[in-house]
Amino acid sequence: MRKFLAIVGREWRAYFLSPLAWVILAAFLLLNGYVFTIILAVLNEPGAPKDQALLYLFANGFTSWFTLFLVPVIAMRLFPEERKSGTIEVLLTSPVTEGEVVLGKFVGALGFFLTLWAPSLVYVWILRSHAPIDLGPVAAAYLGIVLLGGYFVSVGTFASTLTKNQIVAAILTFALLVPIFSMGLLDYLIRDPKTRESLNYFNMWVHLEEFARGLVDTRRLVYYVSATVFFLFLATASLAAKKETP
Amino acid sequence: MIEVENLTKRYPTQVAVEDVSFSVREGEIVGFLGPNGAGKTTTMRVLTGFLPPTAGAARIAGHDIVRQSRRARSRLGYLPETAALYPELRVREYLAYRARLEEVPAGQVRARVEEVVDSCLLAEVADRKIENLSKGYRQRTALAGALVHRPPVLILDEPTVGLDPTQIIKIREMIRTLGRERAVLLSTHILPEVDAVCDRVLIIDRGRIVAEGTPGELRARLAGKPVVRAAFKGAVAVSEELARLPGVVSVEIAEDASETRARLECEADADLREEVFHMAVSKGWVLRELTLDVVSLEDVFVRLTRHDKAVPEAGPEPPAPAAPEETAAS
Numbered sequence: 001m002r003k004f005l006a007i008v009g010r011e012w013r014a015y016f017l018s019p020l021a022w023v024i025l026a027a028f029l030l031l032n033g034y035v036f037t038i039i040l041a042v043l044n045e046p047g048a049p050k051d052q053a054l055l056y057l058f059a060n061g062f063t064s065w066f067t068l069f070l071v072p073v074i075a076m077r078l079f080p081e082e083r084k085s086g087t088i089e090v091l092l093t094s095p096v097t098e099g100e101v102v103l104g105k106f107v108g109a110l111g112f113f114l115t116l117w118a119p120s121l122v123y124v125w126i127l128r129s130h131a132p133i134d135l136g137p138v139a140a141a142y143l144g145i146v147l148l149g150g151y152f153v154s155v156g157t158f159a160s161t162l163t164k165n166q167i168v169a170a171i172l173t174f175a176l177l178v179p180i181f182s183m184g185l186l187d188y189l190i191r192d193p194k195t196r197e198s199l200n201y202f203n204m205w206v207h208l209e210e211f212a213r214g215l216v217d218t219r220r221l222v223y224y225v226s227a228t229v230f231f232l233f234l235a236t237a238s239l240a241a242k243k244e245t246p
Numbered sequence: 247m248i249e250v251e252n253l254t255k256r257y258p259t260q261v262a263v264e265d266v267s268f269s270v271r272e273g274e275i276v277g278f279l280g281p282n283g284a285g286k287t288t289t290m291r292v293l294t295g296f297l298p299p300t301a302g303a304a305r306i307a308g309h310d311i312v313r314q315s316r317r318a319r320s321r322l323g324y325l326p327e328t329a330a331l332y333p334e335l336r337v338r339e340y341l342a343y344r345a346r347l348e349e350v351p352a353g354q355v356r357a358r359v360e361e362v363v364d365s366c367l368l369a370e371v372a373d374r375k376i377e378n379l380s381k382g383y384r385q386r387t388a389l390a391g392a393l394v395h396r397p398p399v400l401i402l403d404e405p406t407v408g409l410d411p412t413q414i415i416k417i418r419e420m421i422r423t424l425g426r427e428r429a430v431l432l433s434t435h436i437l438p439e440v441d442a443v444c445d446r447v448l449i450i451d452r453g454r455i456v457a458e459g460t461p462g463e464l465r466a467r468l469a470g471k472p473v474v475r476a477a478f479k480g481a482v483a484v485s486e487e488l489a490r491l492p493g494v495v496s497v498e499i500a501e502d503a504s505e506t507r508a509r510l511e512c513e514a515d516a517d518l519r520e521e522v523f524h525m526a527v528s529k530g531w532v533l534r535e536l537t538l539d540v541v542s543l544e545d546v547f548v549r550l551t552r553h554d555k556a557v558p559e560a561g562p563e564p565p566a567p568a569a570p571e572e573t574a575a576s
Contacts, residue, residue, distance in 0.1 A: 002346055006347050009343075010332070014332070086326055086330030089294075089326040090324070090326060092296055093294040094320075095319045096316075243296065
């Protein structure tokens with residue numbers, strides 16, 4: 001456990017010791033700040049549904065698309081950096097398993113992703129002093145962010161085990177995430193109700209909106225958690241297989 | 247502490263290590279010597295569990311490297327060839343990270359870090375970022391990282407590469423001290439290093455161990471027969487007289503008008519310099535030069551590995567432009 005925490009800690013700190021993290025953080029805050037001003041504008045309209053104001057902080061087009069671009073950039077350095085510098089050799093020859101390494105890096109990267117979201121708690125606090133905010137849906141919305149982030153970062157972790165090159169890892173992650181993300185959007189194009197229903201199961205926009213409304217559906221939990229575990233498993237297998245060909 | 251039995255590592259396109267067996271005892275420093283691409287690094291990567299072996303077995307402190315990989319890995323300290331470090335960390339942070347990764351108990355991490363900072367002479371840079379350190383300090387930081395959990399087995403891949411002479415001497419001293427109570431396997435292609443540091447040498451060439459022994463033994467066993475060289479003034483007929491000396495195996499003469507040079511190959515352990523001198527005096531030859539060739543480890547090494555380079559050159563076609571070293575496994 002301590003070894004795992006050592007990996008998580010180093011990984012998480014490595015983000016903040018590079019300029020990239022601060023650029024991402026600044027861009028993310030700018031975007032979230034913009035969304036927040038829109039929310040404020042909506043709230044100022046007479047007769048606006050004030051109880052749903054926060055919904056837009058989490059379930060809006062900006063956030064989804066930005067996350068889609070953000071995660072490849074966050075995850076791209078996980079393994080390629082270690083391979084390029086050779087520190088992977090030190091890591092894998094210390095008494096840790098591949099699973100611990102993958103999980104440690106995954107949690108470190110997810111931790112950074114969630115750190116980006118931490119400042120948004122300030123918005124919640126500000127809104128709370130001006131409008132009635134139910135904290136239940138807020139907690140559910142953050143759970144949605146954790147689940148979505150975990151899923152996407154696990155895909156990025158897997159992609160980054162496949163290559164030595166950070167750019168390739170980022171593109172690969174993006175190429176995997178786009179179909180995962182947009183599969184649910186086909187929902188809007190298909191007439192057949194059975195297909196629509198099954199596609200709806202993958203529609204992340206809908207998921208995020210549900211979470212932001214305070215709806216925690218077990219099916220969503222199962223989908224996100226199992227997909228995350230699946231990709232982490234692939235990453236571990238890929239790391240072990242890479243041992244054959246350095 | 248390190249036991250290797252018939253270890254083989256094959257890559258899809260080539261054999262990197264073929265049927266290698268050796269062992270390193272506690273308190274012994276063994277030098278792994280060979281030209282670039284001979285399989286030194288591959289062997290070390292297999293021993294450290296970074297690469298799986300294709301065949302054969304190895305044990306680190308009694309633990310099988312495949313079946314008890316984690317236990318074997320916890321007993322060894324490994325310094326990879328590149329002295330790989332995280333540039334964004336400070337020296338102490340890096341060492342603490344390594345200590346945690348290597349299962350040093352939480353309460354002892356700090357003390358162990360200070361211990362290796364002291365022993366690796368890192369005190370003056372301990373709070374600097376690794377990216378700002380000189381090559382010598384980086385190498386020492388990497389070595390400190392390999393020592394922080396006090397492993398009984400040390401595997402060091404070219405520990406002195408890229409250092410300046412003063413740093414090399416310091417690192418060698420450190421390794422000698424470390425080797426007193428540990429089993430140390432170090433690779434190098436610098437021959438004086440083997441003489442200076444190692445108790446025993448393994449010479450590896452094209453994936454096979456071609457010689458093994460103390461530096462002295464290797465010299466004696468592989469250097470061939472002792473050779474005495476003599477030079478006499480003018481053209482004198484020395485050949486037959488010299489060949490008659492007891493202990494001379496063969497005589498080669500090269501002469502011109504001003505000088506006669508003789509090369510005497512002698513029987514093992516024979517030093518015929520005095521006999522040559524007395525003969526020269528009694529025959530009235532003017533002796534200008536008289537030496538016994540001292541065979542260096544370098545000669546042994548070149549003799550053992552020279553065929554390596556001769557083979558591609560002797561091929562019927564001109565060598566392909568691709569550099570063989572780059573495809574080599576090391």
